[in-house]
Amino acid sequence: MTTDSSTAGIRVLLADDHPLFRGGLLMLLSAHPRIQVVGEAGDGAQAVVMARRLQPDVVVMDLDMPHLDGVAATRQLTSDDFTGDPGRTIRIIILTGLGSTPEAVCAALRAGASGYLLKDAAPTELVTAIESVADGLAYLAPNVTPGVIADIASRPVPGRPAPGILDRLTAREREILSQMAYGLSNDDIAGRFHLSVATVRTHACRILNKLEVRDRAGAVVVAYQSGLVLAGGISPGI
Structure with missing residues (x-):
């Protein structure tokens, strides 16, 4: 059809x-x-x-x-x-x-x-x-x-990110990625960090490019596998 x-x-x-x-x-x-x-x-x-x-x-x-x-x-x-x-x-x-x-x-x-x-x-x-x-x-x-x-936090799947991949991100990009990993929308993230939605979108696009993933789901997997975000909390240093 x-x-x-x-x-x-x-x-x-x-x-x-x-x-x-x-x-x-x-x-x-x-x-x-x-x-x-x-x-x-x-x-x-x-x-x-x-x-x-x-x-x-x-x-x-x-x-x-x-x-x-x-x-x-x-x-x-x-x-x-x-x-x-x-x-x-x-x-x-x-x-x-x-x-x-x-x-x-x-x-x-x-x-x-x-x-x-x-x-x-x-x-x-x-x-x-x-x-x-x-x-x-x-x-x-x-x-x-x-x-x-x-599962992601405790037992990373094969094909884990390259060591140090998070070093590609700025401090602000790490902050935004952590919020993406907890399911916040661009609007939510903009409100939390007092940014415009357009600025958050720009950061999100840069994060995807730097992590070499297709979409936000891929970025979230990297966040958990790399230890940026843990089940139940955010890693120290964020």
């Missing part, structure tokens, strides 16, 4: 191997004025093909699908050369019924996902997640976040 993509808004591709569930998502999201569903894919491989053609802003991706699972498809969709535009990355929200073990969530984040939700989430939460990742933020469902934070 595809629709006309001329209307302004957040262009969303749905990827799930259950047609009835996709149909429910289509009805839900089509009622939202800012969201435009531009296509539906029945498996991960089809999602990759359709995303290359339709260039959506966000893909809502199931994990357990035939031919290509959600993690593998996410890895392809968020690769540096997928969109042909170095400044643009397709944002991925994992929407799964498989559960929220730290291993599953971290695998999705390492593959490039910007959001993770369970299928028992409220409809409004999915809309919030889509708007958040489309605006460059990360979104983890509240019921999965504590386990992920504890």
Whole structure:
């Protein structure tokens, strides 16, 4: 299924191997004025093909699908050369019924996902997640976040940041990264440090570039893995 993509808004591709569930998502999201569903894919491989053609802003991706699972498809969709535009990355929200073990969530984040939700989430939460990742933020469902934070803080995953990577950041950038890691929005950070939102956005862009990550979710992983932020508190020196 595809629709006309001329209307302004957040262009969303749905990827799930259950047609009835996709149909429910289509009805839900089509009622939202800012969201435009531009296509539906029945498996991960089809999602990759359709995303290359339709260039959506966000893909809502199931994990357990035939031919290509959600993690593998996410890895392809968020690769540096997928969109042909170095400044643009397709944002991925994992929407799964498989559960929220730290291993599953971290695998999705390492593959490039910007959001993770369970299928028992409220409809409004999915809309919030889509708007958040489309605006460059990360979104983890509240019921999965504590386990992920504890896992990252206590047992860094393979591919940890290079030693001294935080030395690339200024003191102010470290402060802002720590607040990003605790889930604060640009508006919240601006208020806390008495900065303009535009200034916070500039700092955030510089942080992503210096840490060589695609989005805020990647920066948050670096913050925890590097010890800048610990579960339950901020490291000394911040």
